[in-house]
Amino acid sequence: MWTIGELAEHAGVTVKTVRFYSDRGLLPETARSVGGHRRYGPEALERLRMIRSLRTLDLPVPAVGRILDQEDALEDVIAGQLREIGSRLAALRWREAALQLLQDCAPEERAERLRLIGAVSAPPSTAALARFWRRWLPPRLPARLVSAIVEQAVPQLPEGPTPAQVLAFARLHALVSAPCPGTGHGQPAAHRPNGGRPAVLYDGLREAYALASPELRAQRPPREGEALDCFVSAYAGSRGTRDTPAFRHQLSGVLAADPRIDRYWQLTAELSGPSEPTAGAAHDWLLAALDTQSAAGRLNTTPKDCR
Known part of the structure; x- marks a missing residue:
């Protein structure tokens, strides 16, 4: 049996260190002397070495205790520490x-940039962007559709941002947080429906944007095709009408006059990069395709429904 000093000497630590871990239950003594002094067996040395190894990894004392007491705790503790370190690294x-x-x-x-950056946490949260969209989506949309729209509209944040991306997000956060004159908050969508069946519209637009995205990645100019047909079909279906040449001509004019938030999509593109077309970019591409078709007078055929 070793005294506390002898155990400390064998382990190459101070008596204070041994006492610290003993007092916290990580290193229980084997027995007590007649005078009440702690005594430790040889197994305490291996346990103390294990404690020191775990503490070298900056694991907190409670986590070390879990690992020592539960055989399967090491993997969970390591996973948790990796998540925490990842979050700290992202913040840095x-x-x-x-x-x-x-x-x-x-x-x-x-001064202006400091004000913008100061309003954003590090690492930043996209909660304000999600609230921005949820507040303005039409009521009574199916929950799965709301979630899908928000996921599509809110950009993924880079883990290692450039200074330009930090500025883009700070401006985006300020945009969605600032009140819009006359409304008390911002107007987030160029295609917010007036009446009709909004669930049909938003479902169709999501499909149309997905079809248009490869066109944007390939940098093709706006053109007729399945994506445009689906785009128009979404509006026609939501209003209970058919996709006709007359409807396309009318829709082109209506959408041109719709309120837009091009600034939101511009900042989102700066944040995400050109390889990931935004829903706003897809909407603009499809609208340009519709305008081009209308201006060229090619509205004499009825397109196929994308469904």
């Missing part, structure tokens, strides 16, 4: 990019 990368942004900008821009 965002802070680094934000500091670089402030360092590299002109002095007259610094």
Whole structure:
């Protein structure tokens, strides 16, 4: 049996260290001397070495206790620590990019950029963007459709952002957080339906945007095809009418006058990069295809329904 000093000497640590882990239940003594002093067996040395190894990984004391007491706890603790470290690293990368942004900008821009960045946490949250869309989606949309629209509209944040991406997100956050004159909040959609069946419209638009995305990635100019047919069919179906040449001509004019949030999609594109077309870019591409078709006078055929 070893005294606390002898165990400390064998392990190459201080008596204070042994006492600290003993007091927290990580290193129980084997017995007590007649005078009440702690005594440890040889197994305490291996346990103490294990504790030191785990603490070297910066694992908190409670987590170390779980690993020592539960055989299957190590994997869960490691996974949790990796998540936590990943979050801290992401925060550091965002802070680094934000500091670089402030360092590299002109002095007259610094105050405004500091205000924008100061309103955003690090790493940032997209909760404000999600609320922005949920607030303006038509009522009584199916929950699965609401979730799908929000997922499509809210961009994924880069883990290692550039200073330009930090600025884009800060401006995007300010855009969705600022009140819109006359409404008390922002107007998020160019295709918010007036009456009709909004669930039919939004379902169809999601499909049309998905069909248009490969066209945008390939940098093809707006043109007729399945994506445009699906786009028009969504509007026609939501209004209970047919896709006819007259309807297409009328729809082209109506959509051109719709309120837009091009700034939202511009900032989203700056944040996500050109390889991921936004729903706004797909909407613009489809509208341009419709306008081109209308202007060219090619509305004499009835397109196939995308369904």
